[in-house]
Amino acid sequence: MTAEVEAELEKMTGGSTILARAQGGYSTFLLLVIILFAYFLLWRLGSRPESIRGALIGTLWGLANGSLIALTLLPGALLPSLLTPITMGERTVEAMTLGKFDLHPIIIGGVFILIILAVRAIRPRRPDLGDLFPRE
Amino acid sequence: MGALELLWFALIIVFAFVGIVRGYPRELGATTSILVALLVLTEWGEKILLGLDAQLVGLLGGSLLAGPYSNLIQAAFYLGLFIAMVFISYHGETLAFRGDPPPGPLGVAMNAINGVVNGYLISGTIWYYLDRFDYPIRFLGLFSPPLTNLAQALLPFLPTPILEPYLLLFVAFLILVRVFR
Numbered sequence: 001m002t003a004e005v006e007a008e009l010e011k012m013t014g015g016s017t018i019l020a021r022a023q024g025g026y027s028t029f030l031l032l033v034i035i036l037f038a039y040f041l042l043w044r045l046g047s048r049p050e051s052i053r054g055a056l057i058g059t060l061w062g063l064a065n066g067s068l069i070a071l072t073l074l075p076g077a078l079l080p081s082l083l084t085p086i087t088m089g090e091r092t093v094e095a096m097t098l099g100k101f102d103l104h105p106i107i108i109g110g111v112f113i114l115i116i117l118a119v120r121a122i123r124p125r126r127p128d129l130g131d132l133f134p135r136e
Numbered sequence: 137m138g139a140l141e142l143l144w145f146a147l148i149i150v151f152a153f154v155g156i157v158r159g160y161p162r163e164l165g166a167t168t169s170i171l172v173a174l175l176v177l178t179e180w181g182e183k184i185l186l187g188l189d190a191q192l193v194g195l196l197g198g199s200l201l202a203g204p205y206s207n208l209i210q211a212a213f214y215l216g217l218f219i220a221m222v223f224i225s226y227h228g229e230t231l232a233f234r235g236d237p238p239p240g241p242l243g244v245a246m247n248a249i250n251g252v253v254n255g256y257l258i259s260g261t262i263w264y265y266l267d268r269f270d271y272p273i274r275f276l277g278l279f280s281p282p283l284t285n286l287a288q289a290l291l292p293f294l295p296t297p298i299l300e301p302y303l304l305l306f307v308a309f310l311i312l313v314r315v316f317r
Binding site: 065108112115116118119122124 | 233246310312
């Protein structure tokens, strides 16, 4: 049934390609966002609120780390060369079946963030990143 | 013997108390080791088992996995390896996070939650492998099928089916957090 609808739509739209998406679909993309956010939190929370420089370095460091991990584990989500074209027909059929949304990435992401917050609460706290470049 | 899921819940509660006593910085170290154990079993367990069996064929004159006790042997292999790795993770503080939990109810709650997570991972994994090999401990009289409706509904929520795609991610993440805390 789904294949028939998709074929009919393809015929109607002339098989036009409208956009590209990462291989693996929305779950992979969500997981990528969660990894980046988790690492952002990890490093941002490591800095004192008043230390703008430390916070900035921490944020950039966190995003870089998260990107590396994501690139290693989910290359399709980051590398544009692995993006796959999607046609109007495929997109429409996909939208019709959105009820099967995968909750796994959100649950896993929530666990990541909980772990980070728990680890940050361990005392004594990690030394501030802002102290890496002390003023003379 | 009562329902299997009752035993599972009871074990999780016991682990919650273990978490409260040990503190979650230590429990997180155990969590890391348990996830490593799960990763080893899911990724390489079958290869190791088949390799061992191939070595034993020459000695015993036949494959153990082709015999009538195949399920029992496979369950014993997976569970033995897993329990040994869990024992190591609780024995000593090799991966424990240095430091103390926050004081007061918040600390106690976090200790209990991490204990519950470890209990879920350990007892859930044991249940998963027992189910996968058709409960070979039946001959001990510890369990008699069929499973209750609740137990059947819980099976898809055991740690291995849920965490298998993310195990490597979790292990890498916990080790990084441990180093860069």
